[in-house]
Amino acid sequence: MSPLPPESAPARVSPNATPLFTLQFPADALFAAPLAGLVGELATRHGLGETRTGQLVLAAEEVVAYLAPLLAGLPINASLTTTATGLALHFAFPDQRTDLHHFNLTTDRAEYLAADGDSSGLGLYLAARVVDDFGLELASGHATITLRHDRPFPTVVPLAPPAAFSGALTLAPLATADLIDTACAQIIAAYPPEDYEAVVTTPARLAALIAGGSHDALVATDAAGRVGGLLYWTVPSARSALFFGPYVFGGRGSEAAQLLCEGLLARLGKTSVQSVFAGYATAQTPTALFERILFPGPQPRPLLFRQIHEEAGAVVRCPPAFREMLLRIYNDLFLIRDLVPAPSPESLPPGRSVLGADFDRARSRATLRPLVAGADLAANIAAHVAFLHREGIRHVRARCDLHHGWHAAAAGLFGAAGFVPVGLEPGAGLGDILILEHHG
């Protein structure tokens, strides 16, 4: 299987970030233009440039136009905040009077498909398509839509790695922007593109993500300050970390790789992170420091993980179709799990389900996440797959947290819809996360 990086690397909004503005207005399309004007002015001031400012403005208009008829005058709180790499526009609103199914990206799929590509009414999808990151959160009677868009960053010029190093390699006290820049330039020169994320090509963005706290990094340097290696990571949830690398250079790659990976584990040792996963594990990853998860079928890259803390077992809800496979994997990993049968799809609550979707357009990949349970879940999954394939997205994944019974039921329905398990992330969510992929 391919590695399982986050579908995008959104810049986290600092919890202390002061909004550039906060507006409350009734849900009415009348407010789309004034809001868009304000967003456009501030995006320009914050360096998004003409093209990207236009994209964020378009997305803002689409969201307001989409919400207006749904919320029918209910208040919308819109706020714009800076992120480490650009801007984030948030729309918060009550969802009590809203049928949540409208937040499926494919909510108007029938009309859309019938109209042979007419995408009117697909406002959320259009917004998601033009910004760097689109998020939907539902909690306690409130919903929040977040649009994140970055300012443009320069692309790095490849730099030949040092031929030799002097003295011992050590971890630099700080992963400064200069070190990140040099390391990325060396990665581009030394590694094939399939070994790194797009963010490596824009080191200033990676440095900004690190400065903003959504990412962290370790850089190995020699006595003369030459860069011998880089490893960076992100913490997509409070319980899991995802690392990239180790990218190492010159003739002392194994030494640098060991140093970087041990440094990563030591840094995570006293955090809330329970498990760490390899996003793009390179060939130099010291395998003795990690466990390997073996799945049926070809694996272009090893799926490496390890736990940070002692784990004494957990309960997972298990779809019957995947029970044998999960038992084998848990046994291979010496993980103690009480496998409780997932509830049957018939037990899903009446009403309509909601699936969240994240996009990695560079890899033509979308990842679906169950957000709201509903009796129409099987049909909703099928509609999403049809819609995404029609949009030209080749790889559709789903992530189900086996802590939740209904997520496990959803995993069974994904399986029935042609998805096959391609990954397991023990302890990455409230429980283990099963990853499935549609190969249609």
Added chain:
Amino acid sequence: MDDRYTRLVPEYIRCFEPYIPSPPDAELCRRFGIERLMRLNNNENLCGPAPEVRALLRAADTGKIPIYPSGDSFYLREALAQRFGKSPDQVLVGNGSNESITCLIKAFCDKGDNIVAADRTYAVYEWVATFSGFEARLVPLQADFTWDPEAVFAAIDEHTKIVFLCNPNNPTGQYWDQATLSAFLDRVDGRCVVVLDEAYGEFVDRPDYPDGMRLMERFPNLVVFRTFSKMYALASLRIGYLTASPELIALIRKTYVVYSVNSLGQLAAQEAIAHDRDLIADTRVMVRQGKERLVQTCDRLGFRTVVGEGNFMIIQVPIPDTLLYKKLLRHGFVIRTLTAFRLPGWIRVSLQPEPIMQDFCQAFATVFATPST
């Protein structure tokens, strides 16, 4: 989590990750499908408690259970003072050393202050400082796992209130000798409180090992922590104590919550220090034998070991320590993984009497002989 309550909590609490203790033995046995469990993860002493203590506990007067204990462990403080040539107003007894750590930090630290400790040491110093809103300055151990006094001194600034020195250090077993400690205390020159945590002090039989009880006469900023949980084998009763100058004790006492030490614990501790000679001697022999056996096993496997003082040793293993934890649990043994001590790939093993160590070494070797086990 419901934001209504989260917003009431200080930022340093929101960011703090609580420690989740291991499940009870019976629960672990059920989950792992094993019939017996031997804990080699908490540095307990299965040689004890002393026979006199066992007898006292067997004969405990249950008629006194409804009655509150002595609120400040009156007689136990007298006994400890007599044992170490102090006055009772130089001793405070707490519900384990964790209570002493908490009270000390509460007593001395104010907003903007910090404490200094090793980066790989007993975690509770760092925890209490962090969840109380104070900076924990962690000074790295050196490559040989010793703690560089120069680096520790360099970390101290005008906001440093307490330096915690675990001596010997848990989990590495290294210690500062008399000369090193005295020189360090001379340089600190009373600018902050220095805690000498001697939780494992009774296991050390070295002529250069410093005696904090004597040093505090020369250095009035020195506070000594000791415990009945390790050598004295009273871990389940939770009794620790600290000793310092009367002036320091008067300040620390302001933050002590009285009545935190139960009556049985106080009685057992008094009995324990009155009858500790054989237990200490026997335990030291047991620890030495356990180290020898485990080192031999590790040597055969080609694993690096660090054998310091204390009733434990650490081992570098060629698989993730957290994976080894799971594998050994299937053989009925619990060890301590050290990734959380910032030592990934290392484990700490508590040393226990034969035949426990024999069984453990066999299981340990089996795990590495057969990867699927």
